[in-house]
Amino acid sequence: MEKVRVIEIKESIFADNDREAERIRGDLKAxxxxxxxLMSSPGAGKTTTLLRTIEALKDEMRIGVMEADIDSSVDxxxxxxxxxxxxxxxxxxxxxLDAGMTEQGLKEIGTEDLDLVVLENVGNLVCPAxxxxxxxxxxxxxxxxxxxxxxxxxxxIFTVCDALIINKIxxxxxxxxDMEKVVEYAHMRNPNLKIFPISAKTGEGVxxxxxxLRAQVKGWNEA
Amino acid sequence: MEKVRVIEIKESIFADNDREAERIRGDLKAxxxxxxxLMSSPGAGKTTTLLRTIEALKDEMRIGVMEADIDSSVDxxxxxxxxxxxxxxxxxxxxxLDAGMTEQGLKEIGTEDLDLVVLENVGNLVCPAxxxxxxxxxxxxxxxxxxxxxxxxxxxIFTVCDALIINKIxxxxxxxxDMEKVVEYAHMRNPNLKIFPISAKTGEGVxxxxxxLRAQVKGWNEA
Numbered sequence: 043m044e045k046v047r048v049i050e051i052k053e054s055i056f057a058d059n060d061r062e063a064e065r066i067r068g069d070l071k072a073x074x075x076x077x078x079x080l081m082s083s084p085g086a087g088k089t090t091t092l093l094r095t096i097e098a099l100k101d102e103m104r105i106g107v108m109e110a111d112i113d114s115s116v117d118x119x120x121x122x123x124x125x126x127x128x129x130x131x132x133x134x135x136x137x138x139l140d141a142g143m144t145e146q147g148l149k150e151i152g153t154e155d156l157d158l159v160v161l162e163n164v165g166n167l168v169c170p171a172x173x174x175x176x177x178x179x180x181x182x183x184x185x186x187x188x189x190x191x192x193x194x195x196x197x198x199i200f201t202v203c204d205a206l207i208i209n210k211i212x213x214x215x216x217x218x219x220d221m222e223k224v225v226e227y228a229h230m231r232n233p234n235l236k237i238f239p240i241s242a243k244t245g246e247g248v249x250x251x252x253x254x255l256r257a258q259v260k261g262w263n264e265a
Numbered sequence: 266m267e268k269v270r271v272i273e274i275k276e277s278i279f280a281d282n283d284r285e286a287e288r289i290r291g292d293l294k295a296x297x298x299x300x301x302x303l304m305s306s307p308g309a310g311k312t313t314t315l316l317r318t319i320e321a322l323k324d325e326m327r328i329g330v331m332e333a334d335i336d337s338s339v340d341x342x343x344x345x346x347x348x349x350x351x352x353x354x355x356x357x358x359x360x361x362l363d364a365g366m367t368e369q370g371l372k373e374i375g376t377e378d379l380d381l382v383v384l385e386n387v388g389n390l391v392c393p394a395x396x397x398x399x400x401x402x403x404x405x406x407x408x409x410x411x412x413x414x415x416x417x418x419x420x421x422i423f424t425v426c427d428a429l430i431i432n433k434i435x436x437x438x439x440x441x442x443d444m445e446k447v448v449e450y451a452h453m454r455n456p457n458l459k460i461f462p463i464s465a466k467t468g469e470g471v472x473x474x475x476x477x478l479r480a481q482v483k484g485w486n487e488a
Contacts (some may be wrong), residue, residue, distance in 0.1 A: 166389055
């Protein structure tokens, strides 16, 4: 098993999270580092999607991953195997990360030699959506077994994200999941949402997602 | 589509949630009503499991269901079709229910003619576990597609529950889900946890779960 560095992050002391998040984005811009905040339910496939994303992009850019969890370091161990820089953040029971907590992670991982850092947020469709982490963009994963009605029940996360990955399309035949409906409901919440149906297991569809992320990182770091 | 009553519940004003929860349990005991708090990730199958549970128990006891969601009333509409008393609670963005919010629901549904009330909590493995709702017992659902590592990542919810339903066993062949490991990890968090593997879709395993719940309700209401 890979040894990973585990950082216990503390709840942020900043009263004004949005201002703190803007400051972090300013620092990242100056350092030419793109931070992506990746959110989803527990078990939607954030880590497996990240492994595929790393595979697609690691020869073109220097990637770092911050795995946030309440407990365990199983995710950071899986990422460490790929050779990219990774750390495990423990939130001490907290259900989300705010800007101050994210910054603690960024300092620990060290962004000066990284083009892209992905923050894998705590598995939760509610609370993480309420806090600007300082990321350049937010992305979320909805997996086929969760059902196509999720944009109706968890509206906020669909409105704050720029990209929606629909994962586990390899099991579409075994679930009553209506792809047309989920696209309709998601665009009802956010007409500009980019939607990428993928299977992180088989690799199907990952190319289009990686293309979007590549263009994002280039646009931010070269502008 | 069934018409359902939607109640906007407000964040509780009680400083001492635990004392409030104890008071609610006292009232329920006096009224011979058993309250079950059912928790899970988004899309684990709470509503479908409830439909099966109602089917198994509705001829033996009077059942009510409180569906809690941030938005939409799709779940309460599904429950209403069964003919049991049901209401939809909207949490106004809140990620969980506390005792005071639960009591608002109980007052709206009216417990005097009900033997069993099920509170379907907001889909979230983190925050709902932190609040005693006043329920007699807590149960949770983990679904096969979420993966067997969840007790490692979300420890608290496994410790506060008395019953763990493992749903969607009909799709076990299509996922890398290790049933022995999930039982081991869950019992590591809570050695007394009763575990019920089921498929709410096919009905497999629902009998054992319904037997447990029936015994619970009888024990509480007749004691």
